[in-house]
Amino acid sequence: MAGPLASIASRMDRLYEFDREPVSPDKLQSGARFAGLFAGEHVAATEFVIGAFFVLHGVTAKDLFVGLLSGNLLAVFSWTFICAPIAVRTRLTLYWYLRKIAGPGLTIIYNLANAILYCILAGAMIAVSATAVGLAFRIKTPSLDAVFPASITWVLLTVVIGALFTTLAILGFEKLSRFAEVCSPWIFIVFVAGGLAVLPRLGVRADLGNFWEIARTKIWNGIPAAGQDKFGLWQVMFFAWFCNLAMHVGLSDMAILRYARKWTYGLYTAFGMYPGHMLAWICSGIMVAAVGREMNPGLMAYEALGLAGVAGLLLAGWTTANPTLYRAGLALQTITPGWPRWKVTLAAGAITSVLSCFPVFFVKLLDYVAIYGLVLMPIGAIVFAEHWLFPRLKIEQYSAEKRGWTFNWPALGVWAGTLTVCFLMPIHLYFRWLPGYFLALSSYVILSLSRKK
C-alpha cells in the first residue's frame, strides 16, 4: 500500500481498534436494552421538520397514516432481515467487515463520505435549533426556497449555536452523552404533549369525535404549500422506509446489532420507528398546522408548550448534533495526523457551523435524507452480496483481505456506477434507491463472477 494511504489506513485502524475483534458471547445484550436504545435514538430534532413537511407537501390524512404504518414496517423488516443477520453472524462493525471486503482504501473513502454527510446533518440540526433561539430575537426563519442565508443575523445565530455545540462536544462528549440519555424520554414527551396541546386550537373536541374530520380538512388536507411538490402514499411510505437507509440496508447498525443475542432483535427497532417516525411525525404535523403551516420549528414548539417547548427543540437539536459531531470528528481523525481529539472536533464543528448558515440543508431536509441514504446504500449491497451470495455462487469471499488489496476496484466501480445511474434515473428521488440497490447487488456479483473466470 502506498505511503500516505498506508498511514491513513493505519490511523483509521487504531481509532477503531477497540472493536476490531468480534463481540464475545459474554458481551451480548438483552432485548430490553435494544428497545431502549432504539427508542432514544429515533426521536430527534429532525422529527420536528419531517412531520411538518408532510403537511406542507399536501399529504392526505389517510395516505399519511397508511404510509407511515407500512413504511416503518418495511424499515423494521430491513433491520431485521438484512442488517441483523449479518451483524449477528459476524459480530463485527461495518467498518471492520467492509475493510475485509473492500480494502482499507475504499473504507477510507466510505468514512470520509460519512463524515461529510454527518457534518451536513449536524448543520441542519443547528439551523433547526436556531429557529428556537431566533424567536427571542425576532430573527426571520428562512423561506422554503432559501439556499443562501438571507440575513447576517441568521448567519450570526447559526454560527453562535454551532460554536456552542462544538464547545460542548470538545469539553466532554462522554459526560454529555449521559445527559443526552436524560433528555431522550423527555424530548419524546415534548412531541406528544405539543401535539395534544394544540388540538383544541384546531377545533378537535375533547371526546375526539371529530379528530378524523379535523385531520382530513385542517391538518393533512391534501393541499401542498406554494412551491412544494404534492406527496402521496408512495412518497410517505418510501420516505419512512429509507429514512434510516444507511443504518439498515446500508448496514451501519451492525455496530449496534452485533451485540444482539439473535437476529430477531432487529424487530426491536419498532420501538424507535413507531414512536419516533410515526407518532412524533404526526405530532409535528399537528403543530405546524396549528401555526398556520409556517415552517418554523421554534414557533411550533413555542406556541404548543411555551419556553419548555423551545428548550425541547434546542435540546433535541443538540442531542442529534452532539454524536454526529463526534462521529464526524472520528472520521476526520484519519486524515489529520497527530491532531488531538479537541482539535479534530473543532475542525468538524467549524465545518458544520459554516454549513448550518446555509438554510438549504434545513428547508430541503427530506431530500437531503434521501441523498444521504442513497450515497451509502451501494456499500450495503456490496457487503450483502459478498456475505450471502458469494458462498452460494462459489466466489471467493474477502479477496481484499486475503490478497492484500488496498482497493477492491469492482466494489468502487459498482459504488460510483450505481450512484451515476441513480442520479440519471427519471423517477422521483425517493424511489431511486430501490432499483439502485438491486443494480449494485447484481453488478457486483457479475463483476466478481467474471473475475472468477
Added chain:
Amino acid sequence: MASLAGCLAAPVLHFLGKLSSDATKLLFLAASAGWFVFATFWFRRK
C-alpha cells in the same frame, strides 16, 4: 416518572378544557424541571 407523567398531564388537562393555555405551559415547564432534576440524580446513581 412522576415528572414525566406531570408533563403529559398538562396538555391532557388542557385538551379536556380543564386548564388554560398559559397554565398548561407553566405546568409543563415545572414538570420538565422536575424531570431534569430527579432524572439527573437517578442517572448519576445508576
